[in-house]
Amino acid sequence: MARYTGPRCRLCRREGVKLFLKGERCYTDKCAFERRSYPPGQHGPQQVRVKLSDYGIRLREKQKVKRIYGISEKQMRKYYEMATKMPGQSGHNLLQLLERRLDNVVYRLGFAVSRAQARQYVNHGFFKVNGKNVDIPSYLVKPGDVIELKEKYRNNPQILESLETVARRGIPSWLELDAENFKGVVKSLPTREDITMPIQESYIIEFYSR
Known part of the structure; x- marks a missing residue:
């Protein structure tokens, strides 16, 4: 899958949290997430964030980390496999590899x-x-x-x-x-x-x- 090249502020709005993808702009009042914290889409602020299933919660967390570090799904799975083979907690190992x-x-x-x-x-x-x-x-x-x-x-x-x-x-x-x-x-x-x-x-x- 190709790397995402669209509007980065849209990703923050989709995940419902500021991911600091635009550098200094994220610290100013020009930040799109601060102005429009609702999800992106044609229905605007009338949209309501639906309650996620257990699968949806885990999927969104995985997507959020991929977007923070700007990596592909193939890379993310590779880091997961590496993390599970390392001693210690797999979750901590995964974040350490990304850092x-x-x-x-x-x-x-x-x-x-x-x-x-x-x-x-x-x-x-x-x-x-x-x-x-x-x-x-x-x-x-x-x-x-x-x-x-x-x-x-x-x-x-x-x-x-x-x-x-x-x-x-x-x-x-x-x-x-x-x-x-x-x-x-x-x-x-x-x-x-x-x-x-x-x-x-x-x-x-x-x-x-x-």
Whole structure:
């Protein structure tokens, strides 16, 4: 299935929660979810959110996480299978794998205002990991990895602006940013406490294991 390229604010309205897919716009009064928190569709604000079945609740949770991280169904199932083979709680393992994606780390460090923008930067070869070129957004970082913006991109106005506004989001404790040298270090693996989005990961595990 192709990647979704339609209006991103529509996804937030469908899930009934702000997913922060549009970067800084999500923090302003221009946010479409703040203006129109009802579901998208031709019937407008008269629509009523129907009560979901147990299956529907789990499906929506899975869809929400896919949309937050911008991944396909095939990738999501792959991460589920990896998570169930790892020691520990499968739900926590799943979120840890998603957080370790290079595009997510670039976003978390503040080099991009959204994961979609971070994915584009990685695809276009803006970053090195441990001194080596990496252009795969799904690359999984590990403790000790150094993510560095290539020198020729350090005057990019969008990246500079993003680094100035990263304080609004905050940088998780498992990452460390050296803004002066355009570098980030993975200090440790992310824990469940580092993921502040409203996610019920157990529902996703239940959806795939049914």
